[in-house]
Amino acid sequence: MFDTDHTQRFMFDNTDVRGEMAALESSYAEVLARANYPLPVQQLLGEMLAAAALLSTTLKFEGLLVLQARSEGPLKLLMVECTDQQQVRGIARFEDGIADSADLRELMPQGVMAITIDPLKGKRYQGMVPLDNASLAASLSSYFASSEQLPTQFWLHADGRRARGLLLQALPKDKQRDDQERANTWEHLTTLADTLKAEELLSLDNSTLLHRLYHQEEVRLFDVQPVQFQCSCSRERSANALINLGEADALQLAAEHGGQIDIDCQFCNQRYSFDPADIRQLFNGGGTEEPQPTQH
Template identity: 40%
Template sequence: MTPTAIHHDDCRTRFIFDDMPVRGLHVRLENVWQHIVNQKNYPAAIRRALGELLAAGSLLSGNLKTEGTLILQVQGQGRLKMLVVEATSAHTVRATARWDETAAIGDNDSLNELLGDNGVFVLTLQPKEGDPWQGVVPLEGGSIAQMLTHYMKRSEQLDTHVVLAADDAACGGLLVQRLPEEILNDDAWAHVSTLAQTVTAEELTTLDAQHVLYRLFHETPPRVFPAENLEFACTCSRGKVSDMLLMLGGEEVGGVVAEQGSIAVDCDFCHEKYVFDETDVNALFGADIVDAVRQEAKRVQ
């Protein structure tokens, strides 16, 4: 394997070592990442953590065995409330974060400082067919990569090494993992994982897979599979918002419309705005819920 001049902006690349039971993935996202970070004015520390989680989700979704969606969430009770990434078997991703926008957030604040106490890492698999599966573990480690490594070891009993990076221009990641139910010499695994640890943040955000893998493993080159293109796609829809309003109930939705004339819901991922006026919500609930709210307000006055 020799490096080429090909430059991949939004690609995930699988590789495997033929002489040892170790597989891996590399990902680098540039255009997709730019689309996501331009949706909100993310503080630098949160932007960096979100980019790392996006790279992590893009890596892990490469191992999906069925059609569906992989959701990674990091939740806390500090200034940073939540990071969430969704990656699908159709090679699409989306990501967002929620935080206390009134709080001061330094550029170099650590993830643990931002999340505060009782943070959790949540991995959810929503197959296209069948029941969803979810794993929840306390946060361990001071970075997304460390949290993910601990999760894989604790929940799937798989030795995994992950390196992630994100800056203003791009995000990227590298994952190497022992194949399940295969015997691997500990020295061989230590050799591969140690080499993986030497990849730098700059290399992950600026170099394509061939350059990174050649730099790391040129003495024992892996077999590299064709790159897969990843794209940003949001799964929000007016129908899904309608379902959410139905769950809120006619009294609450009708009350908002009676007071404000309509109810508006913004998608947290793509900022698409869905507006429902009085006619819309009455049709949605199959009754004149807005007038019912107005009549009830008059009755109790």
């Protein structure tokens, strides 16, 4: 997984521009294995996973980054989460009959994506990205271009097996103090990245890709950071949902569902079951572990 699932940072020496690359295969396959997604949904889900991995590297915090897109079109929901440890998970909700050639605007007409930063310490932040471009990369790039944040541009592709992403970001003034020089550098580097073909981004290793684009630039490549699929669900979290119901309502709900409550994680399909003994133990301070059978 370390070889195929990672992010890797690079810097352009003597400029105020940094870059990041993301590659996901094993973690992408784990996400896709949870449902029978049509190809365009597989591709868009892969692109969103790559985008989340890239964005997580730009944020210096401990916590969770969530990308959640909704629309009234055939693709109702796309949701990806990435922790500061680059543990990812994702899910999609869609209607039948999606054409293989559908793009983002067709899949999610008038869609909106929320970027939520949920740190362990500090305030929660949320930004809204209109999905009014033909691709997720273009929508994200437009959002950052129009926001007060640092100019950031994305290139994202996925084919149902591999998901890859490239990010360029302008940094605060340091090595280049002149505004025109900074603007020229940014235009030059992003124009070169625009020549990248989908098959190149999906198939080339990071060093080869950077040489293909920037062989005339001074580029410094940093160590890779692993990305992996990891679901944050747990029996304890499921039990907390029952605590919010209250003991009487939880017991009644179990009776109405054949003697137990089953809570399924939408991200990993893990099922957590609670029968009346589990529920009583939970409300009597016995914890969330399943009771051991009584020995006679």
